[in-house]
Amino acid sequence: MKIVITIGGSIIIKDHNYKKFMDYAEVLRDLTDENEIFVVVGGGKTARDYIEIARALGSSEALCDDVGIEVTRLNAKLLIAALGDYAYPEVPQNFREALQFASNKKIVVMGGTEPAHSTDAVGSILAEFVGAELHINATSVNGLYNKDPNKYSDAKMYNEVKPSKMIDLMSTKDIKAGTYEFLDMTAIQIIKRSKIKTVILNGGNANNIKTAINGKIGTIILPE
Numbered sequence: 479m480k481i482v483i484t485i486g487g488s489i490i491i492k493d494h495n496y497k498k499f500m501d502y503a504e505v506l507r508d509l510t511d512e513n514e515i516f517v518v519v520g521g522g523k524t525a526r527d528y529i530e531i532a533r534a535l536g537s538s539e540a541l542c543d544d545v546g547i548e549v550t551r552l553n554a555k556l557l558i559a560a561l562g563d564y565a566y567p568e569v570p571q572n573f574r575e576a577l578q579f580a581s582n583k584k585i586v587v588m589g590g591t592e593p594a595h596s597t598d599a600v601g602s603i604l605a606e607f608v609g610a611e612l613h614i615n616a617t618s619v620n621g622l623y624n625k626d627p628n629k630y631s632d633a634k635m636y637n638e639v640k641p642s643k644m645i646d647l648m649s650t651k652d653i654k655a656g657t658y659e660f661l662d663m664t665a666i667q668i669i670k671r672s673k674i675k676t677v678i679l680n681g682g683n684a685n686n687i688k689t690a691i692n693g694k695i696g697t698i699i700l701p702e
């Protein structure tokens with residue numbers, strides 16, 4: 479199966495600890511026996527810190543995004559280092575390169591592409607571009623809730639949801655990008671049009687990726 483896995487930067491790198499890179503590398507290596515794997519890595523706190531500095535220096539928002547993109551690519555390089563020979567050694571700068579690098583039968587690891595969206599959107603576009611059958615988004619929450627679970631104790635997690643329902647939820651006050659970690663609108667629009675099954679799960683445990691492939695976990699976004 480062709481699978482795109484998006485890993486939030488805050489999941490894979492925390493306080494300069496490299497353990498999660500090793501955990502993910504082990505899981506991803508195991509998956510290569512039966513699957514073709516593409517990975518998109520986020521920027522996390524380092525990206526936010528660098529963006530803040532760029533903004534304080536008077537950079538435009540697009541330039542701030544560009545600084546964030548460089549950090550996502552650095553994180554991608556670290557995952558490539560952890561994967562060793564299983565990974566294609568270069569970070570693709572765009573989707574076409576990702577597809578080219580995949581012809582070498584290696585795991586392709588990339589970061590961001592261009593300003594004005596997140597790596598969640600990159601993951602959804604990459605899934606569409608390479609014709610993936612599954613897109614997994616590893617975040618810091620267990621899945622999608624009907625309201626902010628940090629604020630409401632009666633918040634319920636969806637086991638399955640359609641993209642249009644997510645768009646409705648995003649337009650309500652309680653769930654907005656930034657309220658709690660959640661896919662951005664561009665990512666959802668792409669998932670809607672590509673009709674690619676997408677699973678949002680807690681990336682705190684790298685093994686959850688295997689569960690998403692073989693069973694059920696998190697919130698599954700099903701085609702309309």
Ligand code: UTP
Pocket residue numbers: 485486487488489519520521522523525526529542543544545546547550589590591592593594595596597598600
């Ligand atoms: P992320 O997607 O990592 O954002 O990109 P994030 O919100 O920090 O996500 P986590 O913490 O990794 O889960 C970091 C920043 O890089 C820029 C944006 O500014 C984004 O906020 N970026 C990233 C882009 O402009 N374009 C891209 O394709 C990717």
